[in-house]
Amino acid sequence: MLKPVTLVTPVTASAPGDDVAPVLKAEVKALDFYYGSFHALKGVNMPVYDRKVTSLIGPSGCGKSTLLRCFNRMHDLYPGNRYAGGGIVLQPDNTNLLSDDVDPIEVRMRISMVFQKPNPFPKTIFENVAYSLRVRGMRNKSELEDRVQSALKGAALWNEVKDRLGELGANLSGGQQQRLCIARALASDPELILFDEPTSALDPIATASIEELVMELKERVSILIVTHNMQQAARISDYAGYMYMGELIEFGVTDQIFIKPQKKATEDYITGRFG
Amino acid sequence: MTISLPVTVSPRLSKKASRHLKERFIEFLLFGAAAISVFTTVAIVYVLVKESWNFFQHVPLSDFLFDTQWTPLFDDAHYGIMVLLSGTLTSSAVALVIAIPLGTIIAIYLSEFASFRVREIAKPFLELLGGVPTIVYGYFALTLLTPVLQILFPDLPGFSLLSAGLVMGIMIIPYVSSLSEDAMRAVPMSLREGSYAMGATRFQTAVKVVMPAATSGIASAYILGISRAVGETMILAVAAGMQPNLTFNPTEPGATITSYIVQVALGDLPHGSIGYQTIFAAGLTLMLMTLVFNLIGAWLRKKYREVY
Ligand SMILES: Nc1ncnc2c1ncn2[C@@H]1O[C@H](COP(=O)(O)OP(=O)(O)OP(=O)(O)O)[C@@H](O)[C@H]1O
Ligand SMILES: [Mg+2]
Numbered sequence: 001m002l003k004p005v006t007l008v009t010p011v012t013a014s015a016p017g018d019d020v021a022p023v024l025k026a027e028v029k030a031l032d033f034y035y036g037s038f039h040a041l042k043g044v045n046m047p048v049y050d051r052k053v054t055s056l057i058g059p060s061g062c063g064k065s066t067l068l069r070c071f072n073r074m075h076d077l078y079p080g081n082r083y084a085g086g087g088i089v090l091q092p093d094n095t096n097l098l099s100d101d102v103d104p105i106e107v108r109m110r111i112s113m114v115f116q117k118p119n120p121f122p123k124t125i126f127e128n129v130a131y132s133l134r135v136r137g138m139r140n141k142s143e144l145e146d147r148v149q150s151a152l153k154g155a156a157l158w159n160e161v162k163d164r165l166g167e168l169g170a171n172l173s174g175g176q177q178q179r180l181c182i183a184r185a186l187a188s189d190p191e192l193i194l195f196d197e198p199t200s201a202l203d204p205i206a207t208a209s210i211e212e213l214v215m216e217l218k219e220r221v222s223i224l225i226v227t228h229n230m231q232q233a234a235r236i237s238d239y240a241g242y243m244y245m246g247e248l249i250e251f252g253v254t255d256q257i258f259i260k261p262q263k264k265a266t267e268d269y270i271t272g273r274f275g
Numbered sequence: 276m277t278i279s280l281p282v283t284v285s286p287r288l289s290k291k292a293s294r295h296l297k298e299r300f301i302e303f304l305l306f307g308a309a310a311i312s313v314f315t316t317v318a319i320v321y322v323l324v325k326e327s328w329n330f331f332q333h334v335p336l337s338d339f340l341f342d343t344q345w346t347p348l349f350d351d352a353h354y355g356i357m358v359l360l361s362g363t364l365t366s367s368a369v370a371l372v373i374a375i376p377l378g379t380i381i382a383i384y385l386s387e388f389a390s391f392r393v394r395e396i397a398k399p400f401l402e403l404l405g406g407v408p409t410i411v412y413g414y415f416a417l418t419l420l421t422p423v424l425q426i427l428f429p430d431l432p433g434f435s436l437l438s439a440g441l442v443m444g445i446m447i448i449p450y451v452s453s454l455s456e457d458a459m460r461a462v463p464m465s466l467r468e469g470s471y472a473m474g475a476t477r478f479q480t481a482v483k484v485v486m487p488a489a490t491s492g493i494a495s496a497y498i499l500g501i502s503r504a505v506g507e508t509m510i511l512a513v514a515a516g517m518q519p520n521l522t523f524n525p526t527e528p529g530a531t532i533t534s535y536i537v538q539v540a541l542g543d544l545p546h547g548s549i550g551y552q553t554i555f556a557a558g559l560t561l562m563l564m565t566l567v568f569n570l571i572g573a574w575l576r577k578k579y580r581e582v583y
Contacts, residue, residue, distance in 0.1 A: 074471070077468070079391075105474055105475075106474075108471060108472055108473070109474035112472060112474075113468075115465060115472075117465060119469040121466065121469065122487045122488045122490075131473055132473035134483075135473060135483075181469070184473065
């Protein structure tokens with residue numbers, strides 16, 4: 001169990017489309033992050049709502065991936081990286097998941113990730129999806145089969161691969177590989193899935209199918225997605241945050257960010273007048 | 276605006292002749308270097324096959340393969356290669372039982388667990404282990420390891436395949452670990468991140484993702500280790516006792532193909548005698564074994580190539 005800490009804030013933003021107030025899944029609070037001596041995130045505050053799609057946009061190098069990778073403690077893998085203040089409070093635990101006494105593995109078991117470039121393991125399609133279950137110690141064959149099947153269905157890949165589960169994941173096309181990685185992330189029923197530019201290596205048709213998938217997934221899981229594609233952010237996300245030079249410049253309901261941004265910098269970026 | 280050409284390009288296209296000649300010369304040099312090694316290999320095979328051919332004029336192949344005695348220097352000469360082969364296989368098996376698990380564990384540790392500093396300190400020591408002359412290992416086995424083993428197993432003779440094999444295993448560890456580590460370190464970080472992101476531990480990531488991705492390189496490392504074991508000579512000549520002995524029991528002394536070859540090569544058998552020709556037949560056997568291992572290695576590399 002994640003231990004509770006005292007950081008608490010009331011829910012402020014209003015939900016898009018409906019009157020029901022959105023529920024917090026996690027909240028970034030005054031987060032500072034360093035790569036060695038490089039100050040990559042500066043006092044970032046941002047909510048992530050339960051079963052909504054939240055997108056992060058901003059120019060290259062502004063810190064989108066850095067912020068995303070704080071959520072599953074990916075930065076712990078490399079020496080020199082430092083969470084330097086603030087934190088990310090995960091709900092319903094109400095616990096700072098960046099705290100030193102929280103086990104990063106436990107965090108990653110609840111917050112899964114899909115990367116920019118599809119990175120299937122050198123295993124069969126079945127074993128790729130079963131991986132997150134096996135590392136949790138699941139051995140029961142029929143249970144594994146059920147979970148793999150439902151994860152592949154959830155990732156809209158089942159019909160294409162049901163007769164070739166024994167083939168290597170690398171034999172699939174790029175778009176299929178990315179959906180395999182989504183199935184892999186889904187198999188263990190995470191609460192939040194992080195997507196780091198999941199379609200930037202894919203063609204338009206594969207991109208469309210991943211976008212459709214992300215919108216279906218939010219029925220059951222919270223989603224935080226980094227994208228360079230403005231249309232994509234507008235199409236699929238409920239909330240959007242604009243980052244610049246390690247700071248979160250503006251955050252809000254996607255429609256509002258795209259139609260009536262409050263800050264001049266956001267407007268310039270969105271309308272392409274940036275730089 | 277005028278277009279200015281880079282200084283090294285003349286304004287008019289010239290004939291390709293001079294550049295062509297220079298490239299031809301370089302190509303010739305490179306070809307020459309490659310040809311030397313090919314020529315050497317062909318020459319060795321030629322000599323081995325020719326001398327073995329003479330040997331097999333006198334000794335039927337069936338005797339060579341199925342006789343259970345190896346006494347080429349006796350009046351009642353027998354030429355059963357099986358006897359030497361059993362020594363080679365037994366000592367190699369002992370060595371590999373040590374070298375493959377330990378080499379693999381060291382590789383996993385250095386590639387996936389050790390900090391930069393630990394790795395920088397540990398690797399030169401490992402390389403040193405691989406650079407010790409094998410004759411030194413041989414004496415280490417004979418004068419240090421064997422007495423220690425004799426405390427544990429009082430019946431162990433002064434010369435044994437066990438003692439030689441164990442030391443040979445230590446000698447081979449760096450070959451296995453260094454190549455395996457290189458293969459594992461070459462696995463892209465994105466694959467490890469994928470595994471960690473699924474909630475895997477370091478050990479799970481190393482064993483379930485990194486090792487499978489590095490299979491072809493690790494297989495090459497094992498094959499190199501096997502080839503080293505089968506071809507090792509001095510340790511066995513010194514510590515295993517050179518009596519031909521058809522046995523798969525490592526606690527007995529025995530001769531291997533290689534130790535037999537040194538024994539004869541250093542002895543005063545007349546060139547051209549059948550006794551002398553046995554070493555070519557034995558050498559050919561050794562080479563065929565190594566060839567088989569290399570073919571297996573090439574097949575494994577091809578089968579598991581580019582899994583990531
Ligand atoms: N491992 C690292 N060590 C040092 N600096 C880094 C490291 N990774 C990223 N940075 C720096 O941190 C800043 C933010 O990088 P980040 O990858 O988060 O940007 P990004 O917004 O995701 O950009 P892109 O859209 O190009 O992916 C950049 O200036 C980058 O140079
Ligand atoms: Mg990025």
